[in-house]
Amino acid sequence: MTSTAHAARMRFHVDGWDPTYGSSVENAENTIGDSTAKVIPDLELAPADWKPISPSHVPDPGAVLFVDGVRRVEARIWIEQPPAAEPAPSANRADDAQMALCASYAAGTVCCCPDRGAHLLTIESRRGLFTTATNAVDVPTTAGTYQANITFDDQEENLAVLLSAALQRRLGDLEILVAANARTALAGHGVAAGSDLLVVDGPLRGRTHLPRALGLIKSHRTAYLPPDLHAMVSALAAGERTPVFLMGTSWDRHAWYLRLPCTPGAPWAGIVRLECAADIPTPEAIALANLSQLILPRYASCEYKDARAPQNLVPVAGLERELRRRLGNPALLSRALRVAAAS
Numbered sequence: 001m002t003s004t005a006h007a008a009r010m011r012f013h014v015d016g017w018d019p020t021y022g023s024s025v026e027n028a029e030n031t032i033g034d035s036t037a038k039v040i041p042d043l044e045l046a047p048a049d050w051k052p053i054s055p056s057h058v059p060d061p062g063a064v065l066f067v068d069g070v071r072r073v074e075a076r077i078w079i080e081q082p083p084a085a086e087p088a089p090s091a092n093r094a095d096d097a098q099m100a101l102c103a104s105y106a107a108g109t110v111c112c113c114p115d116r117g118a119h120l121l122t123i124e125s126r127r128g129l130f131t132t133a134t135n136a137v138d139v140p141t142t143a144g145t146y147q148a149n150i151t152f153d154d155q156e157e158n159l160a161v162l163l164s165a166a167l168q169r170r171l172g173d174l175e176i177l178v179a180a181n182a183r184t185a186l187a188g189h190g191v192a193a194g195s196d197l198l199v200v201d202g203p204l205r206g207r208t209h210l211p212r213a214l215g216l217i218k219s220h221r222t223a224y225l226p227p228d229l230h231a232m233v234s235a236l237a238a239g240e241r242t243p244v245f246l247m248g249t250s251w252d253r254h255a256w257y258l259r260l261p262c263t264p265g266a267p268w269a270g271i272v273r274l275e276c277a278a279d280i281p282t283p284e285a286i287a288l289a290n291l292s293q294l295i296l297p298r299y300a301s302c303e304y305k306d307a308r309a310p311q312n313l314v315p316v317a318g319l320e321r322e323l324r325r326r327l328g329n330p331a332l333l334s335r336a337l338r339v340a341a342a343s
């Protein structure tokens with residue numbers, strides 16, 4: 001290969017494909033088919049003694065920080081590949097162009113504190129080019145630069161799934177960044193260090209190192225508990241929770257189910273699952289569970305205001321609206337990409 005190949009700029013074209021197609025994977029919060037999860041139920045109560053746990057009197061945290069992120073694929077592009085030195089033996093993906101995704105993503109935190117109520121504390125947005133093409137470089141456009149994010153192609157995983165997972169990882173990293181920045185910013189408005197509670201919208205996977213952090217899971221596709229204990233979840237009254245248990249899938253955490261206040265309906269109406277780190281002492285996990293019973297029902301949304309009520313908490317719904325606004329106008333972004341491809 002000659003050295004000019006390295007210097008050559010990346011050529012790409014934008015697909016006519018509608019990027020909103022298949023975007024429902026965006027909210028894939030639970031891994032599908034997780035029936036092999038191991039569960040240790042006897043941390044707080046022995047399985048024979050399992051019963052709904054009522055709210056207890058615990059002191060308020062200094063502030064509650066809600067963390068959330070949003071992502072949007074702006075376009076599918078095709079990156080032209082330099083001619084191979086020798087023809088590939090199996091021409092599986094060794095075509096002359098490789099599919100890639102241009103995406104926007106943003107993460108932020110809302111602080112709910114006694115002094116100022118609910119207010120936006122930190123927000124960050126990014127644009128990224130997600131690809132397996134090793135010749136990929138950043139794509140500057142008039143609407144911002146898509147930073148090249150090259151993922152190793154193991155030739156086994158479906159390419160769309162691989163790129164979507166890479167985007168999700170970057171969004172997760174950004175959520176950790178805004179959460180850390182939020183805790184720094186808190187020092188500015190009279191919240192005692194170490195007195196806040198962090199609530200992450202979604203699983204806590206990859207973020208269990210954050211102190212005093214809860215993951216909030218709103219959709220339930222898998223029955224993790226053994227059948228008799230699982231049946232107890234639908235018997236929870238508003239504000240009640242299950243005992244704390246340990247669960248392990250590809251990662252371990254403490255978990256419990258909690259019913260948010262809601263109009264009685266389906267057996268699992270208003271049920272959320274909360275997660276915290278696996279490596280904290282059991283009493284600490286139980287204290288977090290008690291705290292979640294105090295805090296989360298306060299922020300539950302009403303059915304008439306939000307179709308995803310009550311699990312879509314009010315501060316999180318507001319944060320999501322702001323985050324989506326920060327992503328920018330999709331039509332403008334798509335046009336800017338086409339201009340960049342043509343130049």
Ligand SMILES: [Zn+2]
Nearest residue numbers: 111112113116
């Ligand atoms: Zn505040």
